[in-house]
Amino acid sequence: MTSVSIAERLGQDDFLARSLHRDYVLVRGAVAEPHALVSFGTLNALISMHRLEPPRLRLSAEAEIVPQHRYAVPVITRRHTVWQRIHPDELHQQLAKGASLVLDAVDELHEPITDLAQHLEGWLRTRVQVNAYASWTASEGFGTHWDDHDVIVVQIDGSKRWRLFGPTRTTPLYKDTAEPDPPPDQPLADVVLHPGDVLYLPRGWWHAVSADQGTPSLHLTCGLTPHTGADLVGWLSEDLRARARVRTDLPLHATPTERAAYLTELRTLILEALDDTTLLDRFATARDAEDPGRPRPSLPHLTQVPAHAGLQVRLTTGRARLTNACDDDGQKVTRFSAIGQEIDFSPAAAPLLHQLLGGGWHPLARLAQPAGISLADAAAVVTELVIMQAASVRDGDR
Helix, strand or coil, X not given: CHHHHHHHHHCHHHHHHHCCXXXXXXXXXXXXXXHHXXXXXXXXXXXXXXXXXXXXXXXXXXCEECCHHHCEEEEECCCCCEEEEECHHHXXXXXXXXXXXXXXXXXXXXXXXXXXXXXXXXXXXXXXXXXXXXXXXXXXXXXXXXXXXXXXXEEEECCEEEEEEEECCCCCCCCCCCCCCCCCCCCCXXXXXXXXXXXXXXXXXXXXXXXXXXXXXXXXXXXXXXXXXXXXXXXXXXXXHHCHHHHCCCCCCCCHHHHHHHHHHHHHHHHHXXXXXXXXXXXXXXXXXXXXXXXXXXXXXXXXXXXXXXXXXXXXXXXXXXXXXXXXXXXXXXXXXXCCEEEEECHHXXXXXXXXXXXXXXXXXXXXXXXXXXXXXXXXXXXXXXXXXXXXXXXXXX
C-alpha cells in the first residue's frame, strides 16, 4: 500500500527516534505509483463536481490570495441561493500568469488520499490533513514562509523546487508570543522533487517553493497536527478536575498563609501528575480517542448491518485503539476506543477488529473467518462500530 511504503521509506521507528520534529528528510522514489493517489484528472473531476468555496479551493500568487471573481462566476439557483461556478478559461489564465492552485482537505474528497491520511495518523498518532497544490510557473505562490505544523510532501506529477532555510525560532506556534526572525539569505538545502519523491519538513522551517523546472507540478502536503507542551498542560488541567482541590474556588480573599497553603497543595497535585511515567501515553491515548475521524454514511443500511459475505467494511478513523481490559464483572474484554467513545467486545472479536485497524475496505466474510465467528456475529460487531460512527459499510458491488 502506498501510504505504508511512505512510512517504511521514511524509516519507521528510526524516523520517529531520529528525525521527527528535528530535521528534514528527503527520500527519492518513496512512492512507486504516485498517480494511484491522485492525478490532474482527479483534480479536474473534483473541481468540476464539487462546490468548493474559498478557502477550501483557492488560488495564491505572490503570497496573496487571488479574488474568486477572477476565476469564477456567481450562479443563482431557483431557491435564491448563490454559489460560485469555476470558469475554466479564467482559471487557466490565472494559473498561466503564475498563480498556484490549492485544494484543502482533499483527504475528505478522494478515497486513496483518505487511506494515505489514515495510515499516517495510525503511525504518527496525530491528525493529518492533506492539501493538493498545483503550479505551472516559476512564480512562488506563497513566498518564503514557514508552517506551524510538520509536513510530509509527496510529489505526484512534474517537478517542484524546494529551497529550505531551516528554522529561526524553535517550534513556533500559530498563536505565539513572538514572531520568528527572518530566514537567512542562502538556503541550507536546494532540492528538486520528482514524481514519487517524499520530503519531510519539521514545523517552523522556512522554505520557498516554485515550479521552475519547466513542467506543471502537482504535489500533496500532509500536515501533521502538533502536540505541544501547552496541549499537555491544558489536557492535564482537565484531567485534574477530578480532584476536589482543583475544583475549589481560588482563595483570592484569603490570608497570605491560606493562599500559600493552597498553592502548596496545588503544586503537590501537579508534581504528582507529572511524575506519572504513563502521563504521555495517557495523553496520546486520550487524543486518539477524541479524534473525530472522517464520518461516512452506510446507506442504504440504516439500523442493522446485514450478514452478507461480500459487504465491505472500513474504519472512519486511523486512530482507533484496542486494549485488553476487564468489565465491571471482572470478565476479560477487548476494548475498542474511537470517536470519543469506548465499546467492550468479546475477545473473540479481536482478530476482526485488528484487521480493520490496518485500514482500507474488508469484505465481511474475510473479517469473520480469522476470528472464527459467524457472519451474523461479525455483522453485529460491525453494526456497533457503525452506530458509534467509527466504521462505514458499502455493498460489495460498489
